[in-house]
Amino acid sequence: MVDRGARNLIFLSRSGASKPEAAKLVKELSDDGANVHAFACDVSDESQLKEVLRKCAESLPPVRGAIQGAMVLQVRTDSGQLAQMIELT
Numbered sequence: 001m002v003d004r005g006a007r008n009l010i011f012l013s014r015s016g017a018s019k020p021e022a023a024k025l026v027k028e029l030s031d032d033g034a035n036v037h038a039f040a041c042d043v044s045d046e047s048q049l050k051e052v053l054r055k056c057a058e059s060l061p062p063v064r065g066a067i068q069g070a071m072v073l074q075v076r077t078d079s080g081q082l083a084q085m086i087e088l089t
């Protein structure tokens with residue numbers, strides 16, 4: 001996206017830029033000329049998400065697109081719990 005001209009990127013994850021690989025990506029993209037922000041935010045928490053978007057609206061252009069890649073996998077071996085999860089979905 002940055003190679004194709006994107007200049008303002010925000011990344012949301014619960015850990016923000018605290019992990020070394022996240023900090024490295026922020027630096028690489030910034031070095032390429034992008035304005036990059038990595039916020040610690042649980043996207044399933046509406047109030048946290050609203051607060052981050054409010055902050056972004058103060059200094060960044062309007063959001064033009066969003067890519068959702070958040071995921072948490074839970075592997076369970078208990079057949080009763082598995083049956084319950086299948087029923088819930």
Ligand SMILES: NC(=O)c1ccc[n+]([C@@H]2O[C@H](COP(=O)([O-])OP(=O)(O)OC[C@H]3O[C@@H](n4cnc5c(N)ncnc54)[C@H](OP(=O)(O)O)[C@@H]3O)[C@@H](O)[C@H]2O)c1
Nearest residue numbers: 012013014015016041042043044045068069070071072073
């Ligand atoms: N890996 C594969 O082979 C594969 C294949 C097909 C599809 N996908 C899909 O691609 C997506 C990403 O997969 P991945 O392998 O890249 O997983 P991943 O490395 O575990 O990345 C998931 C990301 O989601 C963030 N996250 C999780 N819960 C969050 C929340 N509540 N709020 C904000 N951020 C949250 C995590 O950061 P924090 O923990 O810091 O929040 C992490 O950065 C998923 O939707 C997955 O279904 C993956």
